[in-house]
Amino acid sequence: MEATITLHVDGEKRELTVDTRTTLLDALRDRLGNTSPKKGCDHGQCGSCTVLLEGRRVVSCLTFAVAHDGATVTTAAGLAGEDQLHPVARAFVDHDGFQCGYCTPGQVCSAVGMLEEAGADWPSHVTEDLRAPVTLDDAEIRERMSGNLCRCGAYVNIVAAIREASR
């Protein structure tokens, strides 16, 4: 069964016809040719497919595209202009916050979404006092970025990159 939907992807309005079974991730990659979000597990277990959906970070593999008619989606390719790097992405390059690069667009999107969440004073699993304002220290960054696996083990540099970008 098919449906025609509109997605606003990285600032561009895109109309497309999808199988109802097509996930948002596959719609981006297979239908729209936007391969910035990656498929690492396809089951919400690795975070490589993280995008910003209406500004919030989500895994795009566990949601059907048909459920997001009219939605705004931002991938790592659309965080900044064509020839520019978003400050978080720039910090990932400077701190070598990746090796193979496959989890990286998801890490970058996740970090951007996470910084918004922390800025809105959302707590995390390691927040000691739920009643106090959140301070984004290294332990907080690590916990909040734990939905993005990196098999190359670039975590130390990812934390350094985000620490810098958060200032």
Next chain:
Amino acid sequence: MTSTLEPKSMGRPLTRVEGADKVTGRAPYAYEHPLSDPLYLHPVLSTIPHGRVTAVDTSGAEALPGVHTVLTPGNAERLADTEDREFAVLQSDEVSFHGQFVAAVVADTPETARQAAGLVKVDYERLSHDVVLTADHRGLYRPVEDADEGPSADTAQGDVEAALERAEVVVDHTYSTPTEHNNPMEPHTTTALWEEGTGHLTLYDSTQGVHVVRASVATVFGLDPERVRVVAPHVGGGFGSKGEAHAHNVLAAMAARALPGRPVKFALTRQQMFCLVGYRTPTIQRVRLGADRDGRLGAVSHDAVEQTSTIKEFTENSAMCSRWMYAAPHRRTTHRIAALDVPVNFWMRAPGECPGTYAAEAAMDELAHACGVDPVELRALNDPETDPQSGSPWSDRRLVQCLREGAERFGWHGRDPAPRSRREGDWLVGTGVASASYPHMFNPGSVAHVRHDGDGRYEVSIGAVDIGTGAWTSLTQIAADALGRPASDIRLRIGDTAFPSASVAGGSSGTSSWGTAIVAAARAFRDRHGDSPEPGAEASASAAEDTVDEGYSIYSFGAHFAEAWVNADTGEVRVPRMYGLFSIGRVVNPRTVRSQFLGGMVMGLSMALHEESYRDPRYGHIANGDFAEYHVPTNADVGDLRADWLDEEDPRATPMGSRGAGEIGIVGSPAAVANAVHHATGVRVRDLPITPDKLLR
């Protein structure tokens, strides 16, 4: 031995040349090359570990609109060469392991392909199976070794039994490590295109070696290698599992040949990766150390029991590390393997050295404890003057320096050696150390091509692959110094068989092997074209056969330190600090090399605490085969990790003065963590991983 290159670009921490493409996600991986009208393949995997396919009913799948073909053992093309039985895809009705390809659907969309694959009905005749390795397995044998190639299975010097008999202190324990899966973040993927008219096969592949895959695929299909092109500009990790072609390459190519003119995309699912692309064998290792009361070793014995598959033999040389690590007059190592009804095991980061060094260095910790000698000093005490295996002089053995300087920098001294002697609130705290070593690997035969673009700008081509190691950047730096130009004048081209032959990105050999070829090509260019070459001038050369000085034993070394916190109530383990100090010759790019070390250490931490593939004895499959249940560390599991190296160069290793960096980080780090957990708790866990249940009191 040749004189080393003067480092101008080498040694600088250049950021990755492909960095911007990777952080935006624009760098194309194997699935992502823009190709028109692709088809999608979804395979059907066997659900029994051993037996025969008796019937395949494809009618339901074929009836689905959008399905182009269903490949089965009955209709798949007959391959030209299936001597390597891993590649004998759909060639017979035999099932040799759970998860083997038994059919495949190619369809217009991934959704249709997947649905149709689920509609293929396969009947089996089950045969009895054997998937469980034990120390006394009846099928254990001494692995067959080609006399001309590779190390022997067993070694013996002196009289180990007698030496153990008279030793004042004996450590005799068995350590086990489980099946582990490489799990690079990018699943193994092949996009295959067969052009019938020209007879050209193109594979966009996720591989550690484009030329390696080309050679295998050409052989299997009986094609002229010149008509097979393999492209891999970016690869999402491999850790050994993409070091050779696997069955999926053959299946993708087979499907493409059945559907000429249309690219066929085949990305394995994460779950399928637990069946089809290699893994680290479980190991059962008995280590016996005999020493005097001061800890001086008289005997070292290391016996490894491992598995392989019935269709292809691969031996993990776990006991080999004990052949060169420490001095002892009496020594023995053995390897025994059993062929089980399991998938083909293969390389996983530092095959052999990684699990072997875990066992050996855990045993050394037990010896230090038994003798009351500081673990750092015990290792220094037993440091051999010359290679105990060959008697050759060391090219550059700096293990003791790594241990002692590492101890200073980590803050090792002042610890109470008694286990369970430090507590912080609800947490038991301990520290551990382990040595690391990794042989210098150099693959001859890589060829590089240099072309002068004009104005001092050069194009340098070699069919190497960057799997995340930083090859794009480090080879650019080597080329820059070899040509006497700044790195910005070098346009590197890699990741394509259109470029000259290059060896695999594996065994920490890539930079050494490819870099040497680039240096040779640059020298050939200068010899032919002088210092003022014309635009368009070009030259090719391969690395000299005598690159490595055979008169020396050439190894990298390192020392790992770890601090473990174990929750006294729950057994949860946290590792807030790890420190590694390494000796690897010259460091070509400090930024990317540090990342390699840290990544290896994270994977070592992961091996110590997390990774275990549980193979169900009844069904022969990996029960916990996905990222939810097969645990690798999350960001929160990794604390303050640091890696440094000694300032040095090793001209006997390569003309760059460098050795390899990719693997030594995972060698020894699991033992450092395990030893720290013992120091924290007094509990010696000898079967990895060290999960909370094993530490509960």
Next chain:
Amino acid sequence: MKPFAYTRPAEAADAVAEVAANPDAAYIGGGTNLVDHMKLGIAEPTSLVDVRDLLSHRVEKLPDGRIRVGAAVPNSDLAAHPEIREHYPVLSQALLAGASGQLRNAATTGGNLLQRTRCVYFQNRAMPCNKREPGTGCAAIEGYGRYNAVLGASEHCVATHPSDMAVALTALGAQVRVLGPSGERTIDLPGLHRLPGDTPQRDTILEHGDLITAVDLPRLPLAARSAYRKVRDRASYAFALVSVAAALRVVDGTVEDVRVAFGGLAHAPWRAHRAEEELRGGPATEEAFRDAARAELADAETGPGNAFKVPMAVNTLAATLRDLSTEETS
């Protein structure tokens, strides 16, 4: 995955009518569990009714002091809500201990309650599983047992419930509001989830067509001093081996009131009534905490893969109560 029709009705009653009329229809909210299962082929709805927009996204205070959480409130929003952080910290902590930031942004309150087990045999269609395919047997009992239940399991099923949030709600005694084909009703936790018995295919007492519309939190001053402790194989992004949700009030060294629920031990979030009874009115000591935990686990049945859960549960409950009582005296 089978093809399916997708609809997004405007009203809850329409959604209920649509699903009730079609035995192969299912609700979809955040999708983080259902889409996963559809890909694995263990859920095969032919019609998906999207209820994300028609259910409440609000957390509101009722006149009687209770808190009403709309079924579509995302897990992350609920965890971050000031009212929850202040008065029900156990719930915030439980939510934050589950999944990842991305998943919590998508997952809903109603969907979280209805998560299905993570049992690896349930998730693999090539394996026997009474929950997925009644009558085929249970592969988990003799298999990979690390996550298997130790309380309330049966010879037909040893699966555990994976939700952290539900454990906290069970300790709090929350009420689940349900709209069904025959109208509205309320289910008191822990009454929603059931033990497997000989019908493990049923996770809850809900009937086909029932739709969770909200969760009501009772006014419970005790909950202001509460905590969730989760023990898992890595520091984050992993399911519980054992978890504890607890609230405690100690007066003059005596336990005046206590609430305890366990996760990771059973087919349902496990309210530890027996332990609570042992504790109430007794001394707030480590030994008493341990005795109460042991009493709760007295009937535990274990195999080689999950025997550790008994001492782990005892230790974890004792540690959680110790921390809560220390916090109180300090």
